[in-house]
Amino acid sequence: MKLIFLGHATFQLVIDGHEVLIDPFLSENPVAPIGPEEVNPSHIVLTHGHGDHYGDTEAIAKRCGSTVISSVEIANYVAKKGIASHPANVGGSVTLPFGRVTFTPAWHSSSLPDGSYGGMPMGVIIEAEGKRIYHAGDTSLFGDMQLIGRGGLDVALLPIGDNFTMGPDNALEAVRLLKPKLVTPIHYNTFELVNQDADAFKERVEDETESSCLLLAPGEYLEL
Numbered sequence: 001m002k003l004i005f006l007g008h009a010t011f012q013l014v015i016d017g018h019e020v021l022i023d024p025f026l027s028e029n030p031v032a033p034i035g036p037e038e039v040n041p042s043h044i045v046l047t048h049g050h051g052d053h054y055g056d057t058e059a060i061a062k063r064c065g066s067t068v069i070s071s072v073e074i075a076n077y078v079a080k081k082g083i084a085s086h087p088a089n090v091g092g093s094v095t096l097p098f099g100r101v102t103f104t105p106a107w108h109s110s111s112l113p114d115g116s117y118g119g120m121p122m123g124v125i126i127e128a129e130g131k132r133i134y135h136a137g138d139t140s141l142f143g144d145m146q147l148i149g150r151g152g153l154d155v156a157l158l159p160i161g162d163n164f165t166m167g168p169d170n171a172l173e174a175v176r177l178l179k180p181k182l183v184t185p186i187h188y189n190t191f192e193l194v195n196q197d198a199d200a201f202k203e204r205v206e207d208e209t210e211s212s213c214l215l216l217a218p219g220e221y222l223e224l
Contacts, residue, residue, distance in 0.1 A: 001129050007031035007218035008052060008190045009159065011135065015128045018042050018098035021066075022124070022135055025055030031190055033219035036060050043096060045126075046070035047137030048110035049077075049118025052190075058083065069094060069101055071119030077112050090122055099128025104148050106139035108165070123148070131224045133157070134180065138187065141170035149178035154224060156180035156211075159187035160201055161194030168201045175209045183213045184222070 004012040007029050013020040021041040026032045029052070036056035044057055044066045054074075058081060061068055067084040068075060075087035088094050093102040103122040110118035123137045125148070134148060135157045149156075156178050159165035165187050166174060175183050183205055188196040198215050205213040214222060 001131055001133075001224045002221050003133065003155065003224070004221040005184070005186075005216035005218055006033060009047075009135075009138070009157075009186045010055070011157065012039060012041070013098075013126065013128075013133075015098040020045065020098055020126075021060070023047055023053035023055065023137075024057055024060055025052045027056050027059075028052075029055070029190065031218045037063075040064050041066045043098065044068045045101060045124055045135075046074055047106065047124060047135065048108060048121035049074055049112040050110065050138070051113065053138070054113060069096070071103075071110070071122065073110075073117055073119035074112065077116070077118075090120055099126055101126055104134075104136075105142065105144065106137040107142050108138040108140070125151075125153075129224070131155075133224075134178065135186075136174070138165045141166050141174050143177070145174050145177040149180065153178055153180035155182045155184060155222070157184050157186050160185040160196050160198070161188040161190075162196065163193045165194075168196055168204070171201065172204055172208065175205055175211050179209075180211050182222075183211050184216055185213070 002014040011022045072087040075085035102125040106121040108121040110121040202213040
């Protein structure tokens with residue numbers, strides 16, 4: 001399994017020949033290393049409807065015939081645009097050709113491009129090839145992260161940008177609750193409002209917890 005960081009909170013996963021996108025914010029993402037025309041996903045997983053996560057979903061899904069997996073509200077929204085979708089909700093799991101997707105809570109908000117309600121924002125756990133990856137989405141710190149981590153996490157992708165999500169201090173506490181083998185920070189240094197010192201966060205994670213921390217620049221990847 002390959003996890004490719006495309007900037008902000010966007011990831012491209014290559015799993016046994018399947019390409020999966022999480023929150024495909026590319027064309028208006030100032031740090032994205034590629035454009036939406038350079039991906040070809042069979043599935044797109046959306047944590048919520050904000051523009052910096054929903055991003056290029058429609059253009060990519062229509063060009064590639066991708067299936068969008070997200071909240072009921074978002075799935076219904078894209079279905080009305082002729083896009084294949086699979087609705088789910090917090091606590092629900094979906095088994096797909098590449099693996100299993102389970103949605104978790106995320107404390108945030110969610111609205112769609114037309115301003116309509118996007119359902120509850122979510123995090124997502126992807127289980128494939130014997131690995132468990134947790135993308136927290138946009139969230140604040142919450143105590144039930146401890147329950148999310150109980151099944152064991154190989155990688156946790158956690159926002160550290162502050163202002164709209166957890167900042168570094170709360171993200172560090174999230175690491176303590178989740179206890180992942182590896183942490184990769186996301187949702188930072190895309191815009192001035194979310195600028196953070198990722199090197200300082202990495203140092204604290206590795207000094208104060210038992211987890212390792214990997215900083216990925218846009219375009220870099222992790223193989224599991």
